[in-house]
Amino acid sequence: MNIEHPSRLESHDRGTGEGLLSRREALRRGLCGAAGLLLADRLDAKTVSPAPAPKGKAKSVIQIWMWGGPSHLDTFDPKPEAGRDYCGPLDKPIATNVPGIRICELLPLLAKQADKYSIIRSMTHGSNAHETASYMVQTGRMPDRQVYPGVGAVVSLFKGYGAGYHGLIPPYIVLTEPQGRFSEAGFLGSRYKPFATGGDPGQKRFTVEGIVSADISDQRQHGRRELLQRLNTLESAMQGDAQLTAFEQAEKEAYNLILGDAGKVFDLSKEKDDLRERYGRNTFGQSCLVARRLVERGVPYVTINFKGWDTHKDNFRTMQQKLPQMDKGMATLFQDLAERKLLDTTIIWWSGEFGRTPRVQWEAPWNGGRGHYGNVFCAVLAGGGFKGGHVVGASDAKGEEVKERPVYPCDLIASMYEMLGIDPAARLPHPLGLEVHATPSAADGVKMGGRLREIM
Amino acid sequence: MGTCLASVVVFTAALAGAGPVKTFSPTFESQADLAPQGKVDKLVFGSMRRLSIRPANLCSDAVFVRRVYLDTIGTLPTADEARRFLGDQSPKKRQALVDRLLERREFADYWAMKWSDLLRIKAEFPINLWPNAAQAYHRWIHTAIRENQPYDRFVRELLTESGSNFRVPPVNFYRALQSHEPQAIAQAVALAWMGTRAEKWPKERLAGMAAFFAQIGYKATGEWKEEIVFFDPGKPALPAVFPDGTAAQVPPDTDPREVFADWLIAPQNPWFARNIVNRVWYWLLGRGIVHEPDDLRADNPPQIPELLAYLERELVASHYDLKHVYRLILNSKTYQLSSIPRTKNAKALAHFAYYPLRRLEAEVLIDALCQVTGTTEKYSSAIPEPFTFIPDEQRSITLADGSVGSSFLELFGRPPRDTGLESERNNRPAAAQSLHLLNSSHVERKIEQSAKLRELVQAADKPRDVVDGLYLTILSRFPTDDELKVVRGYAQSGSVERREVMIDLAWALMNSAEFLYRH
Numbered sequence: 023m024n025i026e027h028p029s030r031l032e033s034h035d036r037g038t039g040e041g042l043l044s045r046r047e048a049l050r051r052g053l054c055g056a057a058g059l060l061l062a063d064r065l066d067a068k069t070v071s072p073a074p075a076p077k078g079k080a081k082s083v084i085q086i087w088m089w090g091g092p093s094h095l096d097t098f099d100p101k102p103e104a105g106r107d108y109c110g111p112l113d114k115p116i117a118t119n120v121p122g123i124r125i126c127e128l129l130p131l132l133a134k135q136a137d138k139y140s141i142i143r144s145m146t147h148g149s150n151a152h153e154t155a156s157y158m159v160q161t162g163r164m165p166d167r168q169v170y171p172g173v174g175a176v177v178s179l180f181k182g183y184g185a186g187y188h189g190l191i192p193p194y195i196v197l198t199e200p201q202g203r204f205s206e207a208g209f210l211g212s213r214y215k216p217f218a219t220g221g222d223p224g225q226k227r228f229t230v231e232g233i234v235s236a237d238i239s240d241q242r243q244h245g246r247r248e249l250l251q252r253l254n255t256l257e258s259a260m261q262g263d264a265q266l267t268a269f270e271q272a273e274k275e276a277y278n279l280i281l282g283d284a285g286k287v288f289d290l291s292k293e294k295d296d297l298r299e300r301y302g303r304n305t306f307g308q309s310c311l312v313a314r315r316l317v318e319r320g321v322p323y324v325t326i327n328f329k330g331w332d333t334h335k336d337n338f339r340t341m342q343q344k345l346p347q348m349d350k351g352m353a354t355l356f357q358d359l360a361e362r363k364l365l366d367t368t369i370i371w372w373s374g375e376f377g378r379t380p381r382v383q384w385e386a387p388w389n390g391g392r393g394h395y396g397n398v399f400c401a402v403l404a405g406g407g408f409k410g411g412h413v414v415g416a417s418d419a420k421g422e423e424v425k426e427r428p429v430y431p432c433d434l435i436a437s438m439y440e441m442l443g444i445d446p447a448a449r450l451p452h453p454l455g456l457e458v459h460a461t462p463s464a465a466d467g468v469k470m471g472g473r474l475r476e477i478m
Numbered sequence: 479m480g481t482c483l484a485s486v487v488v489f490t491a492a493l494a495g496a497g498p499v500k501t502f503s504p505t506f507e508s509q510a511d512l513a514p515q516g517k518v519d520k521l522v523f524g525s526m527r528r529l530s531i532r533p534a535n536l537c538s539d540a541v542f543v544r545r546v547y548l549d550t551i552g553t554l555p556t557a558d559e560a561r562r563f564l565g566d567q568s569p570k571k572r573q574a575l576v577d578r579l580l581e582r583r584e585f586a587d588y589w590a591m592k593w594s595d596l597l598r599i600k601a602e603f604p605i606n607l608w609p610n611a612a613q614a615y616h617r618w619i620h621t622a623i624r625e626n627q628p629y630d631r632f633v634r635e636l637l638t639e640s641g642s643n644f645r646v647p648p649v650n651f652y653r654a655l656q657s658h659e660p661q662a663i664a665q666a667v668a669l670a671w672m673g674t675r676a677e678k679w680p681k682e683r684l685a686g687m688a689a690f691f692a693q694i695g696y697k698a699t700g701e702w703k704e705e706i707v708f709f710d711p712g713k714p715a716l717p718a719v720f721p722d723g724t725a726a727q728v729p730p731d732t733d734p735r736e737v738f739a740d741w742l743i744a745p746q747n748p749w750f751a752r753n754i755v756n757r758v759w760y761w762l763l764g765r766g767i768v769h770e771p772d773d774l775r776a777d778n779p780p781q782i783p784e785l786l787a788y789l790e791r792e793l794v795a796s797h798y799d800l801k802h803v804y805r806l807i808l809n810s811k812t813y814q815l816s817s818i819p820r821t822k823n824a825k826a827l828a829h830f831a832y833y834p835l836r837r838l839e840a841e842v843l844i845d846a847l848c849q850v851t852g853t854t855e856k857y858s859s860a861i862p863e864p865f866t867f868i869p870d871e872q873r874s875i876t877l878a879d880g881s882v883g884s885s886f887l888e889l890f891g892r893p894p895r896d897t898g899l900e901s902e903r904n905n906r907p908a909a910a911q912s913l914h915l916l917n918s919s920h921v922e923r924k925i926e927q928s929a930k931l932r933e934l935v936q937a938a939d940k941p942r943d944v945v946d947g948l949y950l951t952i953l954s955r956f957p958t959d960d961e962l963k964v965v966r967g968y969a970q971s972g973s974v975e976r977r978e979v980m981i982d983l984a985w986a987l988m989n990s991a992e993f994l995y996r997h
Contacts, residue, residue, distance in 0.1 A: 153603040165604050166656060169896045192910065200885065204603065205894050212891050212904045220885075220918075231920070232913030238922070242982075245973055249986045252964045256992040259503040260818055265835040266991055269907045276912035453901055454677055 078443030080406030081367040082317040083177060084310075085325045086352065087201055088374035090332030091155070093392050094400040095380055095421050096341050098125050098141045104420045110338050110382050110390060120411040128345035131353035137411040138356045138365065139404035140477045144415025144424045145373070147431055150394040152332075155375035156204040162432030162461050164468060168209060171450070173435055174323045175207040175214035176460055179451075180444045181322040189320055190275070190284035192217040196325040197309040209452055216325060223290060223308035232276070233285045243281060287315050297358070302350035310351040314358055317368050331374055335391040337382070356404060369406030369438055374399070380421040398424045401434060407441045409477040428471045436461040437474040446473075500818060505958055506997070507535040507816045518810040521785040522830050531823045534815040534832035539564055540955035541997065542572055542814060547954075548838065548996050549762050550579040550808065552588030552875045554846045557950035564955070576808045580801050586624040587876045591841060592761065593619050595903065596670055597636075598654040600880035600895040601859065605654050608703040609859075609866060609879060611643040615654070616878030618647035628798040629754060630743040633671055637739040640708045642699070649707035652694055656896070660688035660716075667691070669898050671742060672721070673753030673774040679721075686719025690726070690738035709733035722748065745794045749774060755789035755803055756780075760900070762807050764834040764996075765827060772900050781828045817997040836996045837905040840890030841874040847921065847988065848873070850952050852930025857882050889914060915989050925984050935980050941969070944980060952987040 095101050100115035101108050115124040118136030125133055125141075149155040154165055160172040171179075174194045179185075182193030196216040200206065207214040220231030229236045235243075257266055279285050290298060290308060293315075301307040306328050313324045328348070333340045352372070359365040377399025378392035398417045404410060415427035436446035439460060446461040462468040502509070512533060514520045526533055537545065543563040547555045555563070563575060579585060594616055598605050601612040622632050636651040643650050652658070655666055664687040668676040676684050695710030711731060718726040718734055720741050728734045742750050753774060760766035767780045767789075780786045789803060796802040807813050812830055819832040827834060838846060848854055854870040859882040866882055874887060880895035890911055891904030915921055925931065934951070938944040945965055949957045957965070969979045987993055 157603060168656075169604055169894065200888070205896070209896075212888070213906070213908065215888065217910055218885060229919065232910065232916070232918045235917050235922070236919055238917065241973070242978070243917075245968075245971075246982050246985060249964070249968050249982055250989055253961060253986050253990060255505060255958065255961065256990065256995075256997060259500065259506055260835070261500075263835060265837075265995070269837075269991055269994070272907040272909045273912045273916070275909035276916055279909070279913060280917050453897075453899060454675065456677070 078407065078441045079367060080369045080438075080441040080443070081181070082321060083173070083323050083369045083371060083406070083438065083442070084313045084317060084355070085174065085323070086370065086372040087325055087327050088331050088372065089201065089327055089329045091152070091374040091376040091378060091394060091399070092331040093333065093337060093341070094143070094377035094395075094398065094417070096126055096337070096378075097129070097345070098400040098402060099143045099417055099421055100124060100126050101380070101419065101421050104380070107382055107384075108380050108420055112338065112341065123411070123413055126341075126345065128341060129349045129353075131349045132356075135353050135356045138360060139370070139402050139410050140408060140412040140414060142401045142403065142414045142429050142434065142474070143398075143417050144427050144429050144471075145377075145399045145401050145431070145434070146424050146428050147376070147396050149396040150376065152375055152394070153204060155394075155396050156201065159373060159375050159431045160201075160204060160206075161208070162430070162435040162468070163466075168456075168458065169205050170458070171208035171210040171214060172204065172206045173438065174216055174325055175210050176439070176450070177323045177442065177444070178214055179210060180448065180460075181442065187320060187322055190278055190282065191287060191316065191319065191321055193321060194323045194325075195219065195316055195321055196327055197312055198222060198305070199327055199329075201325065201327055209458075210450065211453070216323075219288070219312075222305050223288075223312050224303060224305040228288050228290055228308070228312070230285070230288045233279050234288055235280070240281065247277060287319055288312060290315075297354075300350070300354045301358075302347055302354075304347050304351075306347050307351035307354070310355040311358075314355060314362075314364070317359075317364060318362065333378065333392055334388060336389050337378070337392045338390055359405065365405040367406060369408065369441060370402070370404040371434075371438065372402035373434075377421075397422065401429075403434070403438075403474070403477065406438075407478070408437075408474075412477050414474060414476050428469075429474065430469050430471055432461050432468055433471050433473055437478060440473065441478065500820075502535070503818065504538065505955065506538055506541050506818060508538045510536045512536065512811055515809060515811045516806065517788055518785065518806055519812050521782055521788060522810075522812040525782045525785075526829055526831055529823070529825055529829060531826050531829055531831045532821040534818055534820050536811060536814050537816040537833065539571075541816065543575065544954040545833070545996060546572075546575060546579060546808060548842060550576070550588075550804070551582050551584035552591070552839075552842045552845070553584045553873075554849055555954050556849070557947060557954075560950050560954040572814070573809055576805060580804060583624070584875070586620050587873070588842075589623050590616060590620040591875045591877075593623070594878065594880065595893045595895055596898050596900070597651060598880070598895045598898050599650075599878060600654070602881040604656050604896060605880075607643075607650055607654050607879075609881075610703060611647075611650050611653065611705075612879040612881070614644055614647040615650040626799065626801055629793070629800050630750075630798040633750075634739045634743055637667070637671075637742070638733065638735050640733075641706060643705045643707065644701075646707075652691075652707050653696075653705065658694070658696060660690075660692040660694075661685070663691040663694070664688040666898060667738075668721070669772055671753065672749035673756060673768075673772045674749060675773055675775075676721075678775070683719070683721060683723075686717070687721050687738075689716035689718035690734040692716045693734060709735070751790040751793045751798075752786060754800070755793050756786060757900075758800065758803050759789065759807060762804070762813060763830060764836045765830070769828070770901065833997070835991075837907065837994055838996060839903065839905060840887045840892040841877070843890055843994065844884075844886050845873045845875055846993075847924060850930075850984075850988065851924040851928035853924045853928060855884060855886070857884050859883070886914070886920070915994070921988070922985075925981055925988070928984075931980070931984055945983070948980070948984055948987060952984065953990070953992055 095109055096112050102113040102115055112126055114127045116127050116133050117124050118133040120136040123136050147158045149158055157165060161170040163170045178194035181187060187193050194216040196218045198219045198221055200218045206216055221229040260266055301311045309326045313326055316324050330344060359368055376394055376396040379395045383391045415429055416425045418425045439446045448460045450458050450460060452458050514523055543555050543560055547553055599612050599616050601607050601609040636648045639646050639648045641649055643653055655662055661684055664684060665676040668674050693710050693713045695708045697706050718728055720726055726737050728737050756766050756768050757771050760771035767782055767786045768774055768778060792806060793803055815833050817833045817835050819826055821831055844855060857868040857877060859866040868882060893902035934947045935944050945957055949955060965983055
């Protein structure tokens with residue numbers, strides 16, 4: 023979680039005038055809870071405040087992270103004409119509700135929502151290694167001496183505490199496990215890391231690690247809290263210590279989530295059964311529903327870590343099994359957000375770290391598998407002001423190369439920042455004070471194809 | 479000397495208008511006198527006297543035993559170890575304990591972890607040492623610490639060796655970098671061994687130092703992920719200038735790294751000894767004499783210059799025996815001050831007037847939670863395939879590779895090992911951490927399913943023994959009368975089942991600041 027306290031509370035000399043002020047302030051914060059926390063973080067945000075931000079109406083991002091790298095040919099860039107060695111059994115793509123756009127036959131519900139999203143068929147970065155590619159897709163950077171923060175961390179810097187977000191729920195949530203293999207927060211440090219919920223929203227009760235306990239009753243929670251407070255011998259001996267004040271503040275915030283109403287956002291029993299059904303009664307489907315509930319409450323960045331797309335072996339069986347889940351969850355999410363008038367302010371970004379080798383590896387041990395492929399792959403963008411019903415760029419006849427309009431990760435990321443009202447050239451705080459920006463510029467030697475004006 | 483200082487202390491307290499004086503806490507403080515134990519105390523107390531800063535009281539034995547275990551070996555004392563120390567009547571027991579701890583295997587475990595942070599031992603992105611090399615490198619460092627290899631030799635080997643990353647582990651120093659450019663290498667060398675940030679230097683100075691690293695070659699072998707680091711005379715030799723501005727004479731066909739290393743480890747080098755003694759001080763006392771500890775520069779002077787100079791001399795005179803420096807610091811009364819300040823002077827922290835509270839590092843904390851509950855953790859790395867899994871009983875301070883971890887370690891701010899900066903480690907409290915400790919299934923399971931805690935309850939003759947046992951196991955001390963009263967009240971409230979009383983008590987102690995913070 024990214025609820026933390028300003029560094030002045032952490033390291034200043036104890037017992038100074040400044041300390042007294044901080045304590046007084048801490049007290050005030052204690053009295054006004056989350057709002058106080060907001061104030062506390064605003065102090066920090068001031069020091070990094072970006073240049074006047076461009077206008078943007080998007081407020082939140084739901085990132086559907088297709089961990090492992092889904093095949094572009096088997097999802098949003100079908101190539102039936104390339105023959106069986108390329109498309110395998112998935113050779114009957116279906117028309118969508120936008121004339122001229124067709125997608126994989128296993129995505130019939132998404133086909134009915136195509137007017138709400140745009141497909142980028144010319145994503146490219148050239149890396150075939152999971153970790154490097156994950157880093158490139160989510161930071162827009164090439165690996166170099168710095169470890170840059172991912173999009174979620176940057177958004178929670180500019181739109182989290184101190185930048186208009188007031189919620190007790192942390193501003194950057196990942197459902198349900200962290201992406202791993204890449205450092206989400208990079209040099210911004212751990213306060214910008216996502217809060218991973220753990221648990222499984224597909225289960226009867228979604229136990230969010232730390233917030234929703236499986237078997238401690240509220241009464242026992244209260245009893246324990248009182249016991250803890252009465253056994254605080256060190257705190258009593260050291261009253262007013264700045265370290266302890268910060269610690270107690272964190273504890274208080276935690277209890278607000280455990281015992282207060284904010285944590286109810288994770289209680290899916292509040293949703294109607296038929297809607298839950300439409301999302302799909304599985305981890306991904308219900309994660310989409312939780313994501314909607316989170317952005318509804320203003321959480322600026324939610325990642326759904328959808329695993330299992332690293333289909334080296336038996337690719338098509340995995341597609342048969344997983345694409346229907348993706349279809350239900352994602353299509354319902356578009357529809358539900360649109361009905362609630364949230365689609366205009368919520369960006370949905372679907373992408374893996376790369377695509378997969380267009381040519382199927384029929385031989386053993388792959389038995390119809392696909393390898394890693396960073397040359398060309400797909401991404402999907404919707405909402406938050408992005409136009410739906412468009413295709414940007416194209417791959418060649420076999421999906422092996424970019425045919426037109428290459429889109430690099432930094433192009434997509436800068437476009438999202440613009441829609442969010444974050445200046446893509448905003449300066450980021452750096453531990454060594456180096457001058458670094460939210461997205462690379464031409465001077466950084468990063469390949470660029472330009473922002474996605476086609477759909478902005 | 480003792481009485482003289484004591485009267486000064488009374489005087490300064492009055493002078494500083496110390497505000498409401500906190501009552502003496504026998505749990506955490508000792509009334510032993512503050513007569514300087516040695517040169518360290520003379521210098522530190524002397525500087526406090528000049529600034530009219532009143533030092534804290536000495537810490538109690540219970541605080542000391544816990545603190546010195548955590549600071550020296552990154553490990554909690556067991557209930558037995560704490561009980562034995564508390565019952566020991568020898569006046570020299572603190573010194574004897576320091577000597578014992580410096581010989582423990584965990585000493586090497588804990589400090590190899592610290593060095594692995596600074597030298598960025600990580601198999602995967604962005605350092606990409608790869609697993610075999612990460613293991614070999616860590617083992618080499620661990621051995622050097624266990625054998626107490628003189629620090630100058632340790633650094634010289636890291637700077638000058640050539641060979642395979644698997645067979646000559648110190649060559650990994652030149653591989654654990656995000657860039658192999660000579661300037662990037664020079665920056666890493668300056669940060670690690672000179673405690674200074676070459677990013678801030680004038681360009682020419684950095685270029686002069688980079689020249690020493692311009693003839694390093696890297697080549698792959700037939701073995702998977704094996705790489706040879708070597709001196710490549712085929713690369714052009716550039717004019718090399720030492721960071722102090724002296725031009726270097728590098729004879730033809732000599733590896734310039736050797737010339738640099740000899741300059742660096744010379745006793746009169748203004749960075750080398752200073753950097754390491756300042757770091758050791760920072761590691762043990764939570765704040766550098768120069769602070770930040772890896773930011774030595776002319777405009778960031780030491781708070782007590784004589785103290786730094788003294789420790790430098792001691793290191794050199796002991797032939798770079800780091801344990802000698804540890805001993806000097808750990809046996810000082812300065813180190814043994816309580817964490818309860820007795821002054822409001824703004825300079826108290828920077829002048830070491832009390833021991834500052836610090837949250838346990840992620841690794842130390844999870845190991846402590848495992849130790850008190852007798853449970854284990856799972857650590858793994860999802861890259862590269864096949865995945866790495868670590869045996870259950872292995873403690874996290876012994877993990878070689880920064881790519882191997884757990885979500886707990888992430889949550890509690892384990893450094894990513896990207897840059898080698900001390901500040902990469904983040905021990906600041908966050909609500910997510912409180913959520914985890916207060917209410918996660920992970921911690922709850924550790925307590926509920928703890929065979930160790932269950933045995934403790936079953937083996938006790940009377941409830942008081944259980945409470946004593948829990949306090950000694952978790953907080954390394956006996957409960958106070960007030961605490962006993964609270965526990966009795968909780969048990970008799972009738973709202974909690976008998977079995978749950980002890981679980982809740984263990985839970986509360988593990989969530990107390992006293993458990994979570996070095997104090």
